[in-house]
Amino acid sequence: MKWVSHKIITGATIYTLTGDVFATIASMAGSVIPDVLEGMPDNTPNWRKYHRGLTHWFVPYLSFAIILLIAAKARGISAINTKNFVIALMHHTPTVMMYCASFFLFGCSMHIFQDYFCGKVPSLNPKHRIGCRLFHVGSQVEYVVTLSAVVLFVLIMLIRR
Numbered sequence: 001m002k003w004v005s006h007k008i009i010t011g012a013t014i015y016t017l018t019g020d021v022f023a024t025i026a027s028m029a030g031s032v033i034p035d036v037l038e039g040m041p042d043n044t045p046n047w048r049k050y051h052r053g054l055t056h057w058f059v060p061y062l063s064f065a066i067i068l069l070i071a072a073k074a075r076g077i078s079a080i081n082t083k084n085f086v087i088a089l090m091h092h093t094p095t096v097m098m099y100c101a102s103f104f105l106f107g108c109s110m111h112i113f114q115d116y117f118c119g120k121v122p123s124l125n126p127k128h129r130i131g132c133r134l135f136h137v138g139s140q141v142e143y144v145v146t147l148s149a150v151v152l153f154v155l156i157m158l159i160r161r
Helices: 003-018 021-030 033-038 047-048 058-074 087-091 092-120 139-159
Strands: none
Touching: 003 092, 003 139, 021 092, 033 092, 033 139, 058 092, 087 092
């Protein structure tokens, strides 16, 4: 998927699940990291061979995200909003950083989940790749899927009100 699609789908998902703007921003920033770690694509056979390799293995991202979120919740930070952000940051900086880092890593995990639908990514075993190619990166179908996801999450938020 294109970075814009990763950011939009990840942001819509996290905001729908948490209602937390700070978690949403952190996850959107994290949603491009697996590709950033690979560097700029040069479309050579060598780059294509290693694309979506170890940088797209979800296990470390998801494991650390869960650990950091549990640690932040154990220290009293379960959500951050505009009313408590400054106070939380002043008095609980390490915990706020853990909380934001957890959602940053959730964003990385969501990137990989989304890439599963347009190619192959490492499974639980990083040497074994799984995936289903429902669409090609940058195709009109990708943008229809992205728009559909946003509409779905907006409807979910409206129904919950």
